[in-house]
Amino acid sequence: MTSNNRLVWRRQDIVLRRAPFVLDDDMKQRAGQTLSMAAGRAGRSTVRE
């Protein structure tokens, strides 16, 4: 694949709609874990560059 949209979602690629539920405790806990790891990962990328 040679497109520049290989790793991005354009508006027309996805359907976005409000979830018919609220987040449970497991999802909230994993959200915190994911965001903490993602921010740390991004930060390390900055340092590495």
Place this chain on the structure above:
Amino acid sequence: MPTDAPASPGPGGKEKNAIDFFREYGEDIQQVLRNPDSLADREEWGSFETLIFHLDRALEASGFSSEVLLFRGIHHEYARNFLFMLDADEKTGEEGSGQSLVPYLIRDPGYNLFTTNPSEVLRELPAVTGEPRVMVAYLSRPGDHALPLDEKAGEVLYPRNTTWVTTGATSAGLDGTEVTIIAIEMAGRK
């Protein structure tokens, strides 16, 4: 994209060939899955369905053994509206401190391609003055049906029609630029 489905050299070979075919013509495959009317009435549709059958089977037989952090971007022309829809701030306080979000569902009729390397995503998100750069991040679960597609680029393929739910947001510095990161979780498959 050639009209013939991948050849079958032997047991298991059809799935491998389907994956190789996706590596080569993935953008075309995604285009048809997202716009099936473009091919539905043509004679190639049967070959296409066969290809998708084998890709789906390859993904169904796959499985992650550990947690891996995965990234995908939101196109720069859509990023601001995407954050607006989620009611997410572009800058979400101190780096790493998350913002709770009202959950939204994201579904792509195509396959879902992620990378373990956020810098690979950033390459597809041009720096436009005043426009936010947005990524989603997913922490894979052991047992997820997913295939490594390009190990050098850290690319991982998830099944088509997967539904994701947004769970939070934060901002982080990446390669000298600020990025808004939206956490997502798998919410099901159609």
